[in-house]
Amino acid sequence: xxxxxxxxxxxxxxxxxxxxxxxxxxxxxxxxxxxxxxxxxxxxxxxxxxxxxxxxxxxxxxxxxxxxxxxxxxxxxxxxxxxxxxxxxxxxxxxxxxxxxxxxxxxxxxxxxxxxxxxxxxxxxxxxxxxxxxxxxxxxxxxxxxxxxxxxxxxxxxxxxxxxxxxxxxxxxxxxxxxxxxxxxxxxxxxxxxxxxxxxxxxxxxxxxxxxxxxxxxxxxxxxxxxxxxxxxxxxxxxxxxxxxxxxxxxxxxxxxxxxxxxxxxxxxxxxxxxxxxxxxxxxxxxxxxxxxxxxxxxxxxxxxxxxxxxxxxxxxxxxxxxxxxxxxxxxxxxxxxxxxxxxxxxxxxxxxxxxxxxxxxxxxxxxxxxxxxxxxxxxxxxxxxxxxxxxxxxxxxxxxxxxxxxxxxxxxxxxxxxxxxxxxxxxxxxxxxxxxxxxxxxxxxxxxxxxxxxxxxxxxxxxxxxxxxxxxxxxxxxxxxxxxxxxxxxxxxxxxxxxxxxxxxxxxxxxxxxxxxxxxxxxxxxxxxxxxxxxxxxxxxxxxxxxxxxxxxxxxxxxxxxxxxxxxxxxxxxxxxxxxxxxxxxxxxxxxxxxxxxxxxxxxxxxxxxxxx
Numbered sequence: 001x002x003x004x005x006x007x008x009x010x011x012x013x014x015x016x017x018x019x020x021x022x023x024x025x026x027x028x029x030x031x032x033x034x035x036x037x038x039x040x041x042x043x044x045x046x047x048x049x050x051x052x053x054x055x056x057x058x059x060x061x062x063x064x065x066x067x068x069x070x071x072x073x074x075x076x077x078x079x080x081x082x083x084x085x086x087x088x089x090x091x092x093x094x095x096x097x098x099x100x101x102x103x104x105x106x107x108x109x110x111x112x113x114x115x116x117x118x119x120x121x122x123x124x125x126x127x128x129x130x131x132x133x134x135x136x137x138x139x140x141x142x143x144x145x146x147x148x149x150x151x152x153x154x155x156x157x158x159x160x161x162x163x164x165x166x167x168x169x170x171x172x173x174x175x176x177x178x179x180x181x182x183x184x185x186x187x188x189x190x191x192x193x194x195x196x197x198x199x200x201x202x203x204x205x206x207x208x209x210x211x212x213x214x215x216x217x218x219x220x221x222x223x224x225x226x227x228x229x230x231x232x233x234x235x236x237x238x239x240x241x242x243x244x245x246x247x248x249x250x251x252x253x254x255x256x257x258x259x260x261x262x263x264x265x266x267x268x269x270x271x272x273x274x275x276x277x278x279x280x281x282x283x284x285x286x287x288x289x290x291x292x293x294x295x296x297x298x299x300x301x302x303x304x305x306x307x308x309x310x311x312x313x314x315x316x317x318x319x320x321x322x323x324x325x326x327x328x329x330x331x332x333x334x335x336x337x338x339x340x341x342x343x344x345x346x347x348x349x350x351x352x353x354x355x356x357x358x359x360x361x362x363x364x365x366x367x368x369x370x371x372x373x374x375x376x377x378x379x380x381x382x383x384x385x386x387x388x389x390x391x392x393x394x395x396x397x398x399x400x401x402x403x404x405x406x407x408x409x410x411x412x413x414x415x416x417x418x419x420x421x422x423x424x425x426x427x428x429x430x431x432x433x434x435x436x437x438x439x440x441x442x443x444x445x446x447x448x449x450x451x452x453x454x455x456x457x458x459x460x461x462x463x464x465x466x467x468x469x470x471x472x473x474x475x476x477x478x479x480x481x482x483x484x485x486x487x488x489x490x491x492x493x494x495x496x497x498x499x500x501x502x503x504x505x506x507x508x509x510x511x512x513x514x515x516x517x518x519x520x521x522x523x524x525x526x527x528x529x530x531x532x533x534x535x536x537x538x539x540x541x542x543x544x545x546x547x548x549x550x551x552x553x554x555x556x557x558x559x560x561x562x563x564x565x566x567x568x569x570x571x572x573x574x575x576x577x578x579x580x581x582x583x584x585x586x587x588x589x590x591x592x593x594x595x596x597x598x599x600x601x602x603x604x605x606x607x608x609x610x611x612x613x614x
Contacts, residue, residue, distance in 0.1 A: 010289075011286065011289040019278075022275075022278050025274075033271070037263050038229055038263065041243045045227070045245045045254050045255075046245050048178055048254045048256070049252075049254045053247050053250070055178075056247075056250050057249060059094070059170075060154060063096075063154035063166045063168055066080060067155070067166045072156065077107060080098060081098075084096040084098070084107075088109055092171075094169065094170045094171065094174055095169050096108075096166065096168055097167045098164055098165075099164060099165040100125075100164055101129055102125075102126075103121045103125040106164075122165070128155055129155050129165065135152070135153040136152050137152075138195055142169060142171075149170060149172060172201045172206065175200065176201060176203075178201075179203040184203070187262060188203070189203060189204060189234065190202070190203040190255070190256050190257070191214075191257075193254075193255065194251075195253075197213055197253075198214070199212050218242050218255060221242070221244065222244050222253045222255070226245065229243050230242040238259055239259070240259050241258050241263055242257050243255070243256045389424050390424075392416055392417075396413035396416040400413050437563070437566040437567070442566075442570060444484040444570055445484045445486070446482050446483055447484075448481075448482055449484075449485045450480055451480075451513060452478050452513045453478075454489055454492055455492055455513050457489070458492045459474055462500060466500055469505040469506070470507050471508045471509070474510075475510075475512045477515060479514070480594060481593065481594065482596070487567045491563070491567050491568060491590065495524040499525075499526040502526065502529045507585075510524070511524055515594060519594060520594055521590070522589070522590040522591075525586075525587040525588075527585040529585075530581050530582045531577065531586050532581065532582060541562060568592070572592070572593055574590070575591075576588070576589050
């Protein structure tokens with residue numbers, strides 16, 4: 001037989017079992033599609049129950065917030081009422097009631113607060129407080145109008161002077177938002193039933209169905225198993241698959257009724273599409289078999305012709321063919337060469353990538369180690385900075401407790417306590433300010449400010465504290481800026497504090513302020529210990545990576561300059577530092593934009609400050 005015949009027989013041997021298996025598969029597909037459709041509806045039912053649980057959980061969390069609130073502990077019922085109103089929002093479909101331990105209702109957020117109004121007595125409160133458990137009720141008619149409702153009741157903690165029950169009452173229409181979910185199709189009938197099998201809400205005809213019992217067959221199935229499927233006929237005479245599941249939080253049952261015709265039609269449609277696809281694939285397979293058989297047969301005939309020509313000693317140059325062995329071998333060698341070249345390039349790229357990843361990992365490890373060392377150093381310095389003033393305060397308190405203490409000793413002890421308390425306050429303020437700035441919680445109270453006047457006030461205060469230990473040179477001009485005066489004082493105070501701290505007694509501190517172009521330039525120059533060149537790029541950072549900063553070498557947390565940098569940036573300015581090295585002092589320069597509403601000529605022509613050098 002010819003090669004083409006063998007190909008046809010091989011195709012028939014493959015397709016005939018496939019066709020036989022298809023008829024078995026179609027029936028299985030019908031069942032599978034039906035079960036798959038039901039499983040999807042079951043997932044939707046569980047998701048709907050979870051939505052109901054979520055609403056109940058949110059209500060329970062809000063009620064616990066009210067039950068544990070400070071206002072309720074203080075019996076400030078009006079404040080509790082306002083809190084409940086805020087948590088309820090518009091309160092159209094849900095509202096909050098507060099019931100005391102005698103069962104008297106103190107308020108209802110559906111109504112205005114009346115402090116002396118006689119409350120409705122709720123007898124269930126005593127039993128609920130005795131059990132001390134959260135209760136999710138079933139259906140009940142609420143209020144004079146008898147509107148269908150359910151409630152979540154939460155008792156207050158037992159450790160209070162009085163106990164209360166905080167209730168969140170839901171109109172049954174509240175749960176209609178669940179039916180608006182995109183997962184529920186319009187043809188489905190969805191219902192929510194309480195633990196007794198009474199209807200709470202329904203996707204169609206909810207107002208008429210509320211308070212009516214569940215279908216008897218469905219109620220029996222739901223009582224027997226928490227979730228499942230029941231094929232039955234509804235009150236409207238529609239045969240449906242009733243998929244039910246039970247809510248864990250409330251014990252309610254969610255039932256989704258899907259018409260049987262909808263389930264079966266989807267299965268039949270899937271089977272029809274599968275049959276059409278199989279027929280199409282079979283036709284395509286036969287066509288491909290015929291086409292490839294003809295191509296292979298022609299290639300083999302041409303190969304035979306070439307072989308006969310070679311046997312006769314003739315040299316034939318056949319047309320290139322993808323089937324002929326020599327062309328296949330050459331193509332294979334060519335493709336193999338290309339594959340080897342691509343593989344070599346890929347290996348080199350992977351090697352380079354591995355090297356880059358190794359370098360990146362090493363850099364990340366070094367950075368992590370540096371951050372860990374900086375954190376450890378910061379915590380150690382924080383402990384040291386807190387221990388010293390606390391030890392001084394403890395010693396001063398011990399002195400004050402001594403009998404027959406002299407007045408001057410008591411005054412000295414109190415002075416030490418005040419001084420160390422100011423030191424502790426500064427440490428804590430710096431920590432809080434850095435945290436607020438880094439988290440973006442600082443809000444500037446902007447107003448026109450004369451920066452020269454701010455500098456003058458800060459310098460006067462620091463000179464009093466300095467007590468003549470340093471020589472001061474002050475040259476200040478009027479410098480109008482727009483900013484937060486308190487934060488600007490904090491910037492200046494930190495710069496002056498650093499200058500005093502790192503300048504030995506007898507050294508000089510120069511403070512200058514002038515207007516250059518559209519900027520106000522402030523310089524604080526000292527003749528102190530200076531700054532090492534390797535610290536200059538990171539001197540304004542918090543927990544810098546690298547050598548220990550001079551702040552930590554001389555005591556302190558090293559947060560002052562970080563505050564200066566961040567507060568200056570919040571004002572739209574810049575800060576820089578220059579130092580020629582150890583023992584050669586340093587100069588801090590702050591630049592801030594001039595206030596747009598100020599007169600630039602008046603600012604530039606402002607008189608120098610009246611402070612005398614000292």
